[in-house]
Amino acid sequence: MSDYYELLGVSRDATADEIKKAYRKRARQLHPDVAGPGHEDEFKAVSVAYDVLSDADKRKMYDLGGEDALRGGPGGFPGGDFSDLGGMFQAFFGGGQGRGPISRARRGQDGMVAVPVTLADVAFGATKSVKVDTYVQCATCHGSCCAPGTSPVQCTGCNGQGQVQRVQRSFLGNIMTSVPCPECGGYGTKIVTPCRDCAGEGRNHVRRDIEINVPAGVSTGTRLRLSGQGEAGVGGGPAGDLYAIIQEEQHPSLERDGDDLYTELRVPMTAAALGANLSVETLDGDQEVTVRAGAQSGDDIRLEGLGVGRLRRKGRGDLHVVLTVETPTRLTDRQRELLEELAALRGEDGFVAVEEGLLDRIKNAGKGGKSRKRR
Incomplete structure (x- = not known):
């Protein structure tokens, strides 16, 4: 059984960066242009060691039980079929066969809109209509980006692969890399006749009304998510989401x-x-x-x-x-008489009202006088 740490030349407490640097150093040493033929098995072993030690979960399993734990544990290393050395060189050098053409379709952006509501709306729930500036799928091309009756054609520059091969020279020798096709932008196809209504984007900018169901109990700042009500995506991509932000208006008496x-x-x-x-x-x-x-x-x-x-x-x-x-602030003579009579009946007539202005009360207070006497 091999010791993965020894294969990479690192200690058992090595950091992820130290493991990565050690692997790159060993891989360069074992590259066919440097070491020559006959080192494929050693290169495979080093690659297996790096795959395990660079993954936190796999490394933990390996530290606990070695290669046996990796074979038997969930999510362990699946046996290490490294017959495809081209894939390994691609992961290391950034080259090799590409992943194929990319899709034109892209998800639309999420949107946000403020929804003013009354106290009655949040008390009982309501349906509110708001206007939103957004993108919708083009009704003419239905997101295909092409004029009606036409369709994308295969790119001749990359034969529909979306990528082309480039050879780069390095101190290790010639390295084959894949780059997006400059003719089609990596899509693998070209739109010869774009839709005029959307300029080949597959969507149009509009202002539309959206119905929003406001549940009872929401308050200012509550976010309601409307799935798929955001901007339509480019090239027929899925629409984003719309977030309605509740803004509760103040009630005059409640x-x-x-x-x-x-x-x-x-x-x-x-x-x-x-x-x-x-x-x-x-x-x-x-x-x-x-x-x-x-x-x-x-x-x-x-x-x-x-x-x-x-x-x-x-x-x-x-x-x-x-x-x-x-408490009444202005009394008629009759009202005053009635209140004085009531006060007498309740035994509260010990308070004598003194007719004086504010300045008089301030002066009397300064002299120690009192505007009201209690018997």
């Missing part, structure tokens, strides 16, 4: 917090004291809420199921109605 909504309900002082049934705006229309007697500012009345639909879950959040009790 504020969102996750799946829940919050709104302010201003309650007159008398209604807060006596209790009342008041109307509040919701996404489901006006709803009546009951304000209990003695309600205070900051009280939260919770309306279940009137919030935003939950993303990828059933149900909706809640609507929180937060009360703000309003």
